[in-house]
Amino acid sequence: MTGSNGEKHPFLDDLADDAELRGTVLRRPVSGRDNIKRLVEAVGTLYASQQPTFYGAIDQRHFLQYLATLRTGLDLEAVGVIERDETGLVQRVTMTFAPLDAAVSLSAELGGIVGEEFGDDLFYDASVNEIAAS
Template sequence: MTGSNGEKHPFLDDLADDAELRGTVLRRPVSGRDNIKRLVEAVGTLYASQTPTFYGAIDQRHFLQYKATLRTGLDLEAVGVIERDETGLVRRVTMTFSPLDAALSLSAGLGGIVGEEFGDDLFYDASVNAITAS
């Protein structure tokens, strides 16, 4: 997946077959290049806009930071740590999202798009997390 302007994606183009994605919008890690690409594509459909604010590297660790607005209207900030091996393949991506309301909205939105494919227990579900009054 290369951007429309011909630039290489910060990590999708180099994912190892057994790469792992961890993040604040996921209840557990997701493994596998195709699964990670599918999730990243789904995230993109939930963004109304996205603006990169930083990309840099220290040795085999790359850092990505951006701001986005969800289609729900919530603003969100994301930081990604991309870990590469000695050959340059991406072995692990860890994404953090804030603030909490936007992160939960993103997780719930992902559940609506790919929940059946990945398992509904992977994403936030307000009905499961509701506190019932006694």
């Protein structure tokens, strides 16, 4: 999934078949190259803008930071830890998002796009949280 400017994506191009994605917008990990690519593609449709602010590596761990504005107008900060094996394949990606309102909004919107495909229990759902609080 090389970008339109010809630059290699920080992790999508090198995902192992059994790679795992974890994140604050997910209730459980997502496994598998194709599933991760589909989910990241869906996230991209929810961004009005995205600006990378940092990319670096220490040994086999790579770090990605960016700012984004959701189509809902909320600003979002993201930090990713990309773990590669000795061959360079990405085994695990962990994404954190802040602030909470933007992260919850992103999760709920993802549920609306790919909830049936991945299972509605993967994303934030206000009704589930209301039931849990009662």
